[in-house]
Amino acid sequence: MTTRTKKEQFIKNSDPRKVKRVVDGILQRHGLDFFEDCVIDEIVSELIAGERFQQKTNRANRKIAAEWRV
Known part of the structure; x- marks a missing residue:
């Protein structure tokens, strides 16, 4: 080893x-x-994917909350 x-x-x-x-x-x-450029690219892509997932989750939660208010 x-x-x-x-x-x-x-x-x-x-x-x-x-x-x-x-x-x-x-x-x-x-x-x-x-970090090397390839690592920076990976970090940026993961941050973007995380942000998109969070926005998708927020939209879904708003729809659920709107249905409860009715």
């Missing part, structure tokens, strides 16, 4: 909240320059 594999396994087995705090700290220090 390589050193990188051991490090990856350690990260995967760590508490997700701790990992998120560490990643957030790294992003604050290095910014988005830390």
Whole structure:
């Protein structure tokens, strides 16, 4: 097992909240320059998909709420 594999396994087995705090700290220090263009594209596409899903959910919830008011 390589050193990188051991490090990856350690990260995967760590508490997700701790990992998120560490990643957030790294992003604050290095910014988005830390990522390659392909990763930036993936982040943007996932954010767009999440926003579209949220808008779809909001529209569905408004329809349900309108039906209850009748």
